[in-house]
Structure formats: C-alpha cells, structure tokens
Amino acid sequence: MQFVILRSNKYQESIYGYHQENNESAHSDRRAGDFCELQEADVAIDELVHLRGELPAEVAILEEELAGLRAKSEKIGQMIEGYNATIDNANKQIVELDAEIEKYRSQLENISNSREFDSINKELENQGLLRAIAEKNITDARAAIEERKLDRERIADRILIREEDLKAKQEELATIVESTAKEEKALQAKRSACAAKIDERTLSAYERIRGNAHNHLAVVTLFPKHEDGTYGDACGGCFHTITPQRILDIASGKKLVICEHCGRIIVNPDI
Numbered sequence: 152m153q154f155v156i157l158r159s160n161k162y163q164e165s166i167y168g169y170h171q172e173n174n175e176s177a178h179s180d181r182r183a184g185d186f187c188e189l190q191e192a193d194v195a196i197d198e199l200v201h202l203r204g205e206l207p208a209e210v211a212i213l214e215e216e217l218a219g220l221r222a223k224s225e226k227i228g229q230m231i232e233g234y235n236a237t238i239d240n241a242n243k244q245i246v247e248l249d250a251e252i253e254k255y256r257s258q259l260e261n262i263s264n265s266r267e268f269d270s271i272n273k274e275l276e277n278q279g280l281l282r283a284i285a286e287k288n289i290t291d292a293r294a295a296i297e298e299r300k301l302d303r304e305r306i307a308d309r310i311l312i313r314e315e316d317l318k319a320k321q322e323e324l325a326t327i328v329e330s331t332a333k334e335e336k337a338l339q340a341k342r343s344a345c346a347a348k349i350d351e352r353t354l355s356a357y358e359r360i361r362g363n364a365h366n367h368l369a370v371v372t373l374f375p376k377h378e379d380g381t382y383g384d385a386c387g388g389c390f391h392t393i394t395p396q397r398i399l400d401i402a403s404g405k406k407l408v409i410c411e412h413c414g415r416i417i418v419n420p421d422i
C-alpha cells in the first residue's frame with residue numbers, strides 16, 4: 152500500500168487553530184464527539200460479546216443438532232406406529248381369512264361333484280396363501296419395529312449426551328453474560344444516549360460502514376498522529392490522502408466527513 156503523508160506543522164496549526172478560535176461553534180456541533188462516544192460504546196460492547204467467544208455459536212449448533220435428533224426420534228415413532236397398524240390390519244385379515252377357510256372346509260364336507268371339490272380347494276389354497284402373506288407381513292413388521300426401537304434408543308442416548316453438553320454450554324454462557332450484564336447495560340445506555348443525538352440517516356450510514364469495515368471501526372481520525380498532537384492528512388481507516396478542504400471540514404467538526412475511498416467517518420477527536 153502506498154500513501155503519502157504530508158506533514159506540515161503550519162497547516163496543522165492553521166486547521167486546529169481554526170477549531171480553537173471557533174470553539175463555541177464547534178462545541179455547538181458535537182456530532183464528531185457523539186460519533187466517537189458511540190463508537191467507543193460499540194467497541195466496548197463488541198469486546199464484551201467477544202468474551203463469549205464461540206459459546207453462542209456452539210450453543211446454536213447443539214440446539215440445532217438436538218432438534219434434528221428429536222425430529223428423527225419422532226419420525227421413528229411414526230414409523231413404528233405405521234408398522235403396528237400393518238400388524239393390526241394383518242391380524243384382522245387373518246381372522247377374516249380363518250372364517251373364510253372354515254366356511255370352505257365345511258363346504259368340502261357337503262360337495263356333490265369333483266368340479267365343486269376342485270373349485271373349493273382352489274379357494275382354500277388362495278386363502279391359505281393370503282394368510283401366509285399376512286403372517287409374513289406381521290413377522291416383517293415386528294422385526295422392523297425391533298430394529299427401529301434400537302435406532303430410537305441409540306438416538307435417545309445421543310439426545311441425553313447432547314442435552315448435557317448443551318446445559319453445560321448454556322450455563323457457561325449465562326455465567327459470562329451475567330458477569331458482564333451490568334457493564335453491557337451501562338454501555339447500551341451510553342450507546343442509546345449517543346445514538347439519540349445523531350440523526351437517523353447518519354446513524355444508519357454509521358451502522359452500514361461499521362458492518363462493512365473489517366475491524367468494525369466506522370469512525371476514524373486522521374493519520375498519523377504526530378508526537379506533538381497534530382495529525383497527518385490520511386484517512387485513519389484506509390490511509391488514502393484526504394483533500395485539504397475536507398481536512399478543514401474535519402477540523403471544524405461542522406460537517407460530517409466521509410472518506411471517499413473507504414466510506415468511514417473521519418472526525419477530529421479533539422472536538
């Protein structure tokens with residue numbers, strides 16, 4: 152990255168001198184200061200959130216996994232219900248078939264010719280076949296139920312383990328949140344107070360820039376800061392050089408200066 156830093160003390164004096172002479176008007180427009188304070192609060196809140204580390208993400212992953220396992224278990228329950236319905240139907244069918252078979256058998260005792268005998272035997276054979284199929288369906292369904300029950304037990308074990316994991320993570324997270332809750336509440340209040348002083352459009356620009364800036368800093372100062380307290384003429388976010396007119400605007404604090412290159416808000420921290 153190449154950037155030019157023009158260090159001109161005379162220039163700095165002139166812009167900050169301007170600020171000092173116009174202290175009153177600068178004071179009446181506290182926008183730059185509000186932005187600095189807003190960002191300070193946001194950065195501090197970010198740090199608190201950062202303390203929670205991966206815990207919120209881990210909690211979310213565990214919750215998702217548990218929801219998936221519970222859904223699977225429920226689906227298995229529905230499958231078992233389906234198999235039980237198959238067994239009930241097959242049992243009913245067997246009762247009906249037995250009645251039919253019984254009827255044909257009694258008919259066999261009173262047959263008058265061989266044709267009738269053949270016909271009834273054929274029926275008996277068919278009913279017997281249907282009965283065997285129904286019995287096989289019952290056996291298969293029972294085996295499937297046993298298998299599904301084993302699956303469900305395995306899932307239930309995993310649910311128990313994951314529930315323990317989730318509980319531990321949630322407690323850990325709650326402890327951190329609780330220990331920082333007071334501080335976070337104070338910061339949120341400070342943030343709201345600062346945000347209330349900034350108009351909605353500018354505030355939404357700030358939020359947008361903050362979301363886009365990789366370090367979440369939407370408000371920067373000029374760069375670099377010299378030992379004597381004066382500033383260079385580069386944007387503190389992207390280090391591109393700022394035009395003299397805009398530097399004057401920044402120094403006065405009267406206008407909101409947005410960096411043309413990175414979109415960050417550049418403020419004079421002394422206002």
Ligand SMILES: [Zn+2]
Pocket residue numbers: 386387388389390391410411412413414415
């Ligand atoms: Zn910039």
